[in-house]
Amino acid sequence: MRALPALLSLAALAALLALPAAVTSPYALHVMILLFLAVIQGESWNVLGGYTGQYSVGHAAWFGLGAYGTLMLMQFEHVAPWWGVWPAVALAVGAALVVGSITFRLRGPYFVLASIAVAEIFRLVALNWKDMTNGAEGILTSDLPPLQVAGHVVTDFATKVPFYYAGLALAVLTIAANWAVQHSKLGYCFQAIREDQDAAHSLGIALTFYKNVALAISAFFTAWAGAFYALYVGFIDPGTVLSTEVSVQFVLISIIGGIGTIGGPVVGALVLVPLSEALRANLLSDAIFKLHLADETSPTGLFLKDNLAHAHALIYGILMVVVILFMPDGVLGFARGLVARRRRAAAAAQAEGSAS
Amino acid sequence: MAVFLQSVVSGVLVGGVYALIGIGLTLIFGVMRVINFAHGELLMVGMYLTYYAFTLLGVDPFVSVLLVAPLMFLFGVLLQRAVIQRVLGALPQNQILLTIGVGLILSNAVMLVFTSDYKILSTSYSSGSVMLGGISVSQPLFFSFLITAAVTAALYAFLIKTDIGQAIRATAQDREAAQLMGVNVGRIGLLAFGLGTALAGTAGALVSPTYYIFPQVGSAFTLKAFVVVVLGGMGSIIGATVGGLVIGTVESLAASYFSSGIKEIFVYLLFLFVLLVKPSGLLGKSRM
Numbered sequence: 001m002r003a004l005p006a007l008l009s010l011a012a013l014a015a016l017l018a019l020p021a022a023v024t025s026p027y028a029l030h031v032m033i034l035l036f037l038a039v040i041q042g043e044s045w046n047v048l049g050g051y052t053g054q055y056s057v058g059h060a061a062w063f064g065l066g067a068y069g070t071l072m073l074m075q076f077e078h079v080a081p082w083w084g085v086w087p088a089v090a091l092a093v094g095a096a097l098v099v100g101s102i103t104f105r106l107r108g109p110y111f112v113l114a115s116i117a118v119a120e121i122f123r124l125v126a127l128n129w130k131d132m133t134n135g136a137e138g139i140l141t142s143d144l145p146p147l148q149v150a151g152h153v154v155t156d157f158a159t160k161v162p163f164y165y166a167g168l169a170l171a172v173l174t175i176a177a178n179w180a181v182q183h184s185k186l187g188y189c190f191q192a193i194r195e196d197q198d199a200a201h202s203l204g205i206a207l208t209f210y211k212n213v214a215l216a217i218s219a220f221f222t223a224w225a226g227a228f229y230a231l232y233v234g235f236i237d238p239g240t241v242l243s244t245e246v247s248v249q250f251v252l253i254s255i256i257g258g259i260g261t262i263g264g265p266v267v268g269a270l271v272l273v274p275l276s277e278a279l280r281a282n283l284l285s286d287a288i289f290k291l292h293l294a295d296e297t298s299p300t301g302l303f304l305k306d307n308l309a310h311a312h313a314l315i316y317g318i319l320m321v322v323v324i325l326f327m328p329d330g331v332l333g334f335a336r337g338l339v340a341r342r343r344r345a346a347a348a349a350q351a352e353g354s355a356s
Numbered sequence: 357m358a359v360f361l362q363s364v365v366s367g368v369l370v371g372g373v374y375a376l377i378g379i380g381l382t383l384i385f386g387v388m389r390v391i392n393f394a395h396g397e398l399l400m401v402g403m404y405l406t407y408y409a410f411t412l413l414g415v416d417p418f419v420s421v422l423l424v425a426p427l428m429f430l431f432g433v434l435l436q437r438a439v440i441q442r443v444l445g446a447l448p449q450n451q452i453l454l455t456i457g458v459g460l461i462l463s464n465a466v467m468l469v470f471t472s473d474y475k476i477l478s479t480s481y482s483s484g485s486v487m488l489g490g491i492s493v494s495q496p497l498f499f500s501f502l503i504t505a506a507v508t509a510a511l512y513a514f515l516i517k518t519d520i521g522q523a524i525r526a527t528a529q530d531r532e533a534a535q536l537m538g539v540n541v542g543r544i545g546l547l548a549f550g551l552g553t554a555l556a557g558t559a560g561a562l563v564s565p566t567y568y569i570f571p572q573v574g575s576a577f578t579l580k581a582f583v584v585v586v587l588g589g590m591g592s593i594i595g596a597t598v599g600g601l602v603i604g605t606v607e608s609l610a611a612s613y614f615s616s617g618i619k620e621i622f623v624y625l626l627f628l629f630v631l632l633v634k635p636s637g638l639l640g641k642s643r644m
Contacts, residue, residue, distance in 0.1 A: 055449040109391050109448045117624040128617040317460025324454045
């Protein structure tokens with residue numbers, strides 16, 4: 001039973017490693033890279049939100065610090081990104097620990113509120129500290145220098161393939177981190193805090209310490225995700241890396257799949273990324289025209305074509321409401337519930353059959 | 357000194373509206389224990405209603421309160437019935453995420469329909485001001501403060517003097533006891549959410565002559581409403597009134613002495629400070 005998921009994961013990994021050899025379409029690679037990014041985001045949020053039960057809606061803060069730190073070092077100090085990302089990530093983890101030491105004394109909704117306020121402070125600083133961050137204009141990267149080790153060019157970033165492998169590596173690392181958390185004493189402490197803080201505390205679990213450890217792991221990968229996003233997209237501004245919408249995305253990926261599980265954020269990413277890409281590529285409006293629900297040239301049709309491409313945030317909101325109302329344990333939890341119900345029904349039918 | 361007085365006066369005037377936003381939020385929280393993260397978006401909807409009442413029907417924004425408040429009340433009741441009701445017993449986190457989702461739906465639906473362009477509602481008195489004892493008072497702010505004060509007074513009278521008001525307060529104080537006393541807490545919940553939404557809409561109408569109107573304007577107000585409510589104490593209406601005035605003044609002082617771009621940083625820092633030092637707020641009970 002145990003071996004099957006492991007085998008499947010290995011097969012999936014092998015397929016993903018081989019994929020760029022078979023698929024050369026830049027768009028397909030682009031979607032895969034976005035998918036990896038979403039997996040990293042969801043899995044890193046999951047360490048704190050899923051296992052420890054601390055629903056941060058302020059992860060944009062660590063994402064933004066990773067993104068801004070790396071790009072600012074590159075633009076203004078000419079530090080190559082693969083060196084610059086380390087101080088940026090360290091800064092994010094350090095800031096997270098300071099913030100965590102203060103806000104982890106708060107519980108439930110108060111913690112959620114505090115996490116949003118902290119991220120807003122970071123956004124406002126980035127917006128107003130124009131000398132360092134370019135304010136609302138954001139930072140546009142020039143071309144990335146090729147990665148050299150001991151004078152040899154290992155890779156340049158002319159195609160999407162290096163980003164593909166970097167994203168895959170980061171995604172695998174964050175998944176591995178979740179696995180390690182789930183199967184360690186640390187993870188048991190996290191889950192004890194999630195289930196009942198007071199009971200955990202009375203058992204001698206240092207609440208703030210363990211929450212901070214979870215946050216540090218979470219912020220570490222989140223900041224990496226931010227740096228990866230910044231280098232891949234080549235442009236950041238306070239709205240795209242530090243806004244509440246970004247924070248919501250972290251939560252959404254985990255919630256949709258199912259929080260507190262390793263597969264949950266992967267499932268969430270698999271739902272969310274293709275959906276928003278389909279919207280962006282006008283697949284939804286095309287489908288509406290094909291089904292003759294609206295005429296392409298009518299004012300309504302033109303309106304749909306213009307606007308549905310930007311509707312991904314609307315879809316996020318709808319998904320959030322639907323998931324919380326109808327599948328609070330996420331798609332994975334929902335599917336497990338279905339399987340369990342099937343089995344019980346089958347067992348009941350069998351019992352009935354043998355009784356009669 | 358003149359700058360100081362001037363800032364305090366305009367801070368108090370703006371703070372009145374913040375108080376109104378906070379009262380709506382605290383009423384919803386008090387009665388239903390639901391933290392409504394779509395509160396600012398409800399305010400935004402009120403702003404759009406006011407804007408279109410003004411441009412299409414020529415209704416003055418301050419008069420349109422009479423139109424906006426009942427419409428928003430109905431909208432709130434519908435929202436409560438359709439969505440919020442279903443998560444009343446759920447984890448607070450899930451309630452928060454649900455209402456964030458509702459907020460996203462509202463702001464993005466408005467963006468889809470009315471585009472993300474900034475709209476400005478300019479009346480004949482939009483930039484007018486009167487001098488009171490050497491201090492210049494902006495006319496729209498002054499009117500909105502008067503209406504806020506009237507609405508707040510009416511709400512107090514309603515909550516204290518009427519039977520329904522008493523039932524609302526009883527439900528907020530102890531849901532089960534109220535139910536045992538024959539209060540229909542389900543209906544009170546509908547009423548409270550409707551009232552809270554109407555107050556958010558009213559606040560939206562009142563700020564529409566002084567703020568840019570755009571689909572994403574709500575989130576800033578949501579967070580501000582929380583600061584107001586946490587400062588005063590979750591569930592306390594008097595607390596929200598005090599909190600609103602304090603936040604308005606802090607913001608106004610920060611804008612005069614530092615810069616208006618970072619005035620909100622001061623508000624959030626104050627928020628974090630209050631959460632840590634006295635999470636129960638100035639007038640509320642601890643809910644750590």
